[in-house]
Amino acid sequence: MAKNVPSISRERKINILSSILAQAPPGEFSEVVNDMRALLNDDELICENIEQITAKYNLEQFTPVEIMEHKEKVLITEYGNLGNGYFVDPMQKISFKFDHLNKNVSDIQPCALDISVESWRRAIECALINYMKKYYPDGNCTVYGQAYGNHCQVITACIESHKYQRHEFWNGSWKSEWKLMLCPPNAEVMGTIKVQAHYFEEGNINLTNNVQVKQNLALKNESEGAAEFVKVIENADTEFQVGLMENYQKLDCLLKGLRRQLPFTHTTIDWNKIINAKIVREIDLAQALRESKPERLNFH
Incomplete structure (x- = not known):
């Protein structure tokens, strides 16, 4: 029964x-x-x-x-x-x-914006758009500004880039969120980068990786401050991208530790063959979402 x-x-x-x-x-x-x-x-x-x-x-x-x-x-x-x-x-x-x-x-x-913070918001928007054209040709960004009290201002920059390659069995996105907190004479940058990927040919592999960044800046005028803010983003993006590539190389060791060497078939698993399949060669996620300059980053 x-x-x-x-x-x-x-x-x-x-x-x-x-x-x-x-x-x-x-x-x-x-x-x-x-x-x-x-x-x-x-x-x-x-x-x-x-x-x-x-x-x-x-x-x-x-x-x-x-x-x-x-x-x-x-x-x-x-x-x-x-x-x-x-x-x-x-x-x-x-x-x-x-x-x-x-x-x-x-x-x-x-829609009217907060005039008290618009000069900083616009300066960062212009600098970030130039950065996006250089490293995220298919990406998008939006910059917001908000004032708190009489002296403090917060500029929030959001970045998004994605690649959807269903015919090659993978999709991925790169998102980051950055805040510039202006409280004269101090300024602080806080940011989060998150990458997601899904590979689904002959298997189902999901990758999620993120990092948080925090750094102080010397407060300057809008133009110089915007340039330094974007420089912090560029350095963090580059370091994160390099770290992703290094993690790919370590992935074979990780998987060996997560799963027994011999399944019930008693056949040795060729982890190197699995790792070096399309998940590494074709997805190359960070490079697909954020273009690197050959003289700075060359992974191939």
Whole structure:
């Protein structure tokens, strides 16, 4: 006689749905949604919760959006969230409504920015765009500014770059978030870099790596301060990229320690062959997402 299998509560299903979709690899959110439909067999529950879950995912992924065919896309982030589905594009000084499910933009309106911090925000935006053109030709950035009290200002720069190569069985994204905290005569930079990759040919490999950076700066005028701020980002990006490549080389030792040498077939696993397959040769994630100059970084 078959044992009774306890049913999963509605609340538990929502938690499972939210948790798994939050971990969807870059560029594969829709595919994971379809998988969850098959697993949960509850379209009504998914329809009731998918908009909120998708909105959270878009914010965390720094989803890029094109507005009025402007050459620079704006990122959907918590820093530009005005509430009720509206976001700000600081570069174009506009607000807009964003449909998280269909990724459509509507109700574009002029939007006033904080004048007290705009000179710093604009200086960093210009310097960062030049940096992006050099190292992230397919990437996007958005810079926000906010004043706290009479003396302190915070500039937040968000960077996003992605490569979706489904025909080669891999997708990846590079995201970073940087804050310049200006409290004269001091300035501090804090940043986080996060890389995600998914390789799914003849297997299923997920890579997530991140690093945090903190550094003090001597406070100068907007132009020099913006240049130094971007220099901190460049140095951190380069160090992180080199570290990723070194970790690839150490991956074979890591996997040997995680799994027994002989499976049930009693055949020795050729870890070197696995590691040197397309996960290393073709994904080369950091170099695909952030272009390096040959004279500085040459991994091949």
